[in-house]
């Protein structure tokens with residue numbers, strides 16, 4: 001039987017005892033995946049549906065080819081084949097449609113570059129691929145950056161420096177101290193201030209010739225088409241699936257290229273989705289993973305320099321598209337692994353039956369993205385649906401004669417930041433394995449950082465027959481804010 005290697009992506013290595021590769025003997029891709037799942041049962045629900053089909057939010061490649069373009073799970077394996085599992089991480093109108101082509105910007109190209117600007121852009125002007133004509137093109141160009149966080153920060157700085165004439169920024173957050181480790185647009189003095197005001201000031205200092213247009217609101221189905229329409233290229237710097245699908249769909253419908261980037265811990269993905277000549281995000285990931293399978297950067301962490309590199313790769317692709325030079329990452333998914341310092345490239349193709357960008361598309365407008373992704377609408381407070389306890393109630397319960405058993409479902413690294421005395425540490429992913437340790441407790445209070453993982457864990461325990469379980473509302477951060485100000489929040 002052929003011997004192949006299945007490469008396990010970082011988010012799933014928790015289920016393979018940290019192994020990055022698993023050797024398998026199998027004649028087909030489906031057999032290889034099943035055999036990995038047999039050896040590591042925790043992987044199963046992440047990769048396969050209950051009836052054994054490959055899940056829609058998981059892409060599988062043999063060497064650099066997507067198995068969807070071949071015989072799906074029946075794709076044969078040969079000795080030495082590398083099977084890559086590429087899950088969606090949070091972190092392109094039918095072919096032949098009209099609209100500006102890459103390299104064609106909406107503004108007139110005859111904007112003079114004179115005086116100091118000749119000097120400012122001299123290193124561009126020396127490049128035959130840019131020159132005066134290219135620099136004018138950049139000045140006439142409009143780029144929309146969705147999200148001015150880890151990816152949007154370096155991208156905005158380089159695009160302003162490069163002389164892009166109009167930069168649209170979408171964000172609504174304030175700068176948080178925990179942003180500064182990677183969001184290089186902001187300074188310590190900006191903490192607590194609105195991101196867009198700080199970004200506008202910094203970018204204008206860098207290049208007064210770049211017009212900054214701030215969209216201080218959430219990108220939502222109600223405003224996305226109208227905003228995206230005003231720009232030539234969209235750069236996706238979002239960190240959540242609802243906005244990612246929204247950006248993709250708006251770009252397909254408005255016929256704009258979508259420069260995609262996403263990050264997870266030490267790994268990044270970059271591509272250019274332009275449905276006029278290649279796949280869109282939905283071609284690769286027709287549906288998002290369920291929310292409880294995807295930790296956010298706030299939960300999983302991210303190496304500070306990683307979004308710097310990924311954001312600059314995105315800016316590079318945006319500049320190439322505007323200038324109409326080079327080979328854009330259309331139809332290619334670039335994977336970057338910072339720990340190995342390795343880049344890999346996978347071929348991605350248009351899904352001939354894509355719901356959005358194929359001739360048989362069934363989706364012709366924007367949809368309800370939070371519902372599509374199974375998450376609450378942004379800004380709404382949704383009851384967790386599980387029994388909860390407030391920090392004040394927990395303080396009283398802990399002082400009572402029979403205090404509840406505290407279960408901390410966070411990771412070790414988080415416990416090093418803040419902890420509650422006497423709590424039993426069981427990371428959420430390991431909960432079912434450690435259920436025996438909980439059976440003797442009279443009552444249980446589960447907590448995490450902010451209350452979302454503990455709600456999931458509470459649901460799991462209730463499903464396993466526990467009756468007296470509650471989730472700490474707001475997590476240990478709420479406890480720190482309201483009960484014990486000596487504890488740090490994060």
Ligand SMILES: [Zn+2]
Nearest residue numbers: 280283354357
């Ligand atoms: Zn598509």
